Every structure is written in C-alpha cells, then in structure tokens.
C-alpha cells in the first residue's frame with residue numbers, strides 16, 4: 600500500500616455486501632471533495648457499531664454505488680469546509696456521527712465528508728478515542744433515556760448496561776441524577792456497568808433476577824430496552840404505572856405484545872431508530888451528549904484498537920460481540 604497520490608486517501612472499502620474476510624480491504628481511493636454545507640474531517644479514529652457490520656454483511660441492505668467506506672462514527676479535525684460553512688470551523692476537533700448513512704464516505708478512512716451538523720465540536724480535554732465512541736451509541740442513549748421527559752430523582756432500568764448504548768445510558772442517567780439499575784450477563788460486565796455509574800446491577804440470566812430487581816424498586820419510571828421479548832416480564836415486574844419503555848434493538852424474533860398486561864400496568868412503549876429520528880429530535884439528543892461531555896459525564900469505555908490494515912479483524916471482533924468497543928486508528 601505504498602505510493603499514495605496527493606488526491607488519494609487510504610480507506611477500508613467494500614463493493615458488495617458479504618463476509619468481512621471476503622469483501623473488505625484497505626486500499627487507496629480518491630479523497631472526497633467537500634460540498635455545500637459540508638465539512639471534511641481528517642480522521643483520527645473510527646468507531647465500529649453493530650449497524651456497520653450489519654450493513655456490510657448485507658443483513659441490513661443498503662445500495663452501494665461503486666464502493667462503500669464503512670462506519671458511521673469517528674473523531675478527528677476539520678481541515679476543509681464547503682460553501683455556507685463558517686471558515687472558523689477549520690482546525691476544530693470534532694466527533695462525527697452517521698457519516699456512512701446515505702453516503703459513501705464512512706469513517707474507516709483518512710478523511711470523510713459530512714454535513715456540518717454531523718461533525719460536533721469535541722472539547723480540547725476529550726480524547727479522540729472517546730470522541731470516536733460517541734456517535735450512534737451516545738446519541739441513541741440520549742434519546743432513549745431523555746426523549747420522554749426528565750428522569751432526575753426517578754428510578755430507571757437499563758438493559759445491557761455494559762453494551763455500547765447501555766453503558767452510555769447508564770452514564771447519562773447517573774449524570775442526570777436518576778437512581779440507576781442495569782442488567783448484564785456476568786461479573787466483568789457488571790463491573791463495567793458499576794464504573795459507569797449504576798447504583799444496582801443484576802444478572803438477567805439468574806433465576807432470581809426479577810426478585811432481585813423488585814427488592815431494589817417496584818416504581819421504575821423509565822426503561823431503556825434492547826431485548827423486549829426476553830425482558831418484558833422483568834420490565835413489567837418493576838415498572839410503575841405511567842412508566843415508559845423505549846426499545847432500540849430488534850435482534851431477536853418479534854415478541855407478542857401482551858396488550859392487556861400493558862394496559863393494566865399503565866405502561867407505554869416507544870420504539871426508536873436513529874436513522875428515522877426527526878431532525879430536531881436528533882439535534883436535541885446530540886445537544887445532550889455535548890452537554891454531558893462538557894460536564895465530564897462520559898468516560899472512555901474499554902476499547903480494542905485496530906489498524907486500518909486489519910479492518911477485517913476489527914469487523915470480526917465487532918461481530919463476535921465484544922466486551923467494550925472496537926476502534927480503528929487512522930494512519
């Protein structure tokens with residue numbers, strides 16, 4: 600991979616969906632041009648999420664025009680701006696979200712271009728590593744946790760507290776002054792979740808999980824859920840009348856919704872997908888993440904860092920369901 604021309608960049612690319620080892624490689628491609636309303640970011644780190652590997656594998660089908668650079672999230676420095684963008688943004692450190700959504704230019708490359716509102720100022724004291732872990736998980740967590748009203752002083756339950764989204768939700772809930780319970784599958788994840796600020800952690804695989812949670816609270820006001828089918832019983836066992844449950848994942852078969860039980864419990868269900876959030880709602884969630892960063896409320900999770908040359912390994916680790924986050928460092 601030598602001989603980079605001045606208008607080229609090194610990028611991970613694929614030109615058809617499939618297994619990482621079959622379709623993904625690092626090679627030189629033309630550097631993207633910055634358009635009206637856009638910024639170009641010289642990337643430091645790219646963050647991988649489940650959505651990136653689902654799209655690359657074809658599980659979430661997306662059109663590919665010629666080739667695709669994967670990954671929604673990243674961090675780096677703005678080095679060019681298009682018409683309509685303040686020149687003062689050049690040199691700004693940023694975290695990037697949704698770069699590969701409806702765009703070829705994901706963050707697994709030396710440069711990306713995004714609309715200016717998808718590159719958010721990263722405070723000087725916040726590392727590029729932390730910046731690359733924000734994007735999809737932190738913004739999802741912000742909307743799921745706070746999109747139904749304030750939670751200060753309330754009991755909240757977060758499923759999968761050591762997951763990328765779940766851990767951000769725990770941090771945000773702790774910062775907001777909620778009483779925070781979270782579910783995990785084992786002690787390593789329990790410790791990650793406690794360090795993120797959970798007051799109570801339960802292993803959802805234990806037979807007594809429901810009783811343990813009920814001993815902690817039976818007036819949970821808000822639940823951030825990623826496996827509604829498996830956890831609905833647990834959720835209803837601790838939910839207060841008027842509680843809201845927000846579900847952001849659909850990895851398992853759709854459950855049958857027990858309408859009468861939900862009516863009797865007075866619980867509302869909301870379903871959330873980042874890609875279809877109305878623009879003002881997305882902007883509000885981004886603002887929450889920025890406020891949390893400014894308040895030092897978000898810390899770096901455990902990370903595994905890969906080089907761009909080992910992009911296949913990075914995707915394979917992400918697909919295996921890592922404890923912590925997978926980042927790619929850009930050369």
Ligand SMILES: NC(=O)c1ccc[n+]([C@@H]2O[C@H](COP(=O)([O-])OP(=O)(O)OC[C@H]3O[C@@H](n4cnc5c(N)ncnc54)[C@H](OP(=O)(O)O)[C@@H]3O)[C@@H](O)[C@H]2O)c1
Pocket residue numbers: 648649650735736739758759760761762763764765782783784785788803825826829830846847848849850871872873874920921
């Ligand atoms: N709607 C959206 O816009 C949106 C945004 C971000 C992510 N997502 C989706 O949300 C899912 C999670 O994303 P992520 O990045 O947070 O993944 P992740 O980092 O892999 O975290 C998922 C966590 O959930 C735990 N878990 C699995 N089943 C559970 C259950 N029944 N109860 C409690 N915890 C459980 C997993 O650990 P154990 O298996 O060890 O329990 C893991 O720690 C993915 O499907 C992703 O595509 C959707």
